[in-house]
Amino acid sequence: MIDITSLLSDEHDANHIKIEVKGRDLLEFGKSLINQSYQEFKNHFPVPFYEEYLTRKEVTIILKISLSTLWYWKKRGILTPIRIGNKIRYRRSDIEKCLISSQKED
Structure with missing residues (x-):
């Protein structure tokens, strides 16, 4: 044909x-x-990607960790926050990567 x-x-x-x-x-x-x-x-016309930014409290709930653990992870570079004005936020995509990598280690 x-x-x-x-x-x-x-x-x-x-x-x-x-x-x-x-x-x-x-x-x-x-x-x-x-x-x-x-x-x-x-x-x-690619689909726009909208990043969601989470507060420290939201991150601790999702990851089931304490605020001090989150602070420690920030110091070690495990999760890197960003500043938006005078607020500290974490990218949801970074949190999801953290969850995926922790599942692979288990």
């Missing part, structure tokens, strides 16, 4: 070609066009 796209790529030939197509092949071609368009759309 010849790929319709490659067959019609030459503009001069495309004007003089008459094509007989089975319904199944036409549906397949339509699906491939949709998939190609979707991929191009995704590349031009």
Whole structure:
């Protein structure tokens, strides 16, 4: 079976070609066009990533640790907080990485 796209790529030939197509092949071609368009759309308009920032209290609840353990982890570089104005926050993605790495160690 010849790929319709490659067959019609030459503009001069495309004007003089008459094509007989089975319904199944036409549906397949339509699906491939949709998939190609979707991929191009995704590349031009990527989904924005929104990071969630957590307070120290929220982190201690999620990780089931004390505030002093969180402070110790900060000093050792296990979890690195960020400052937003005068507030200290932790990235949710960093917390999830910490949880995943602790599960791998178990």
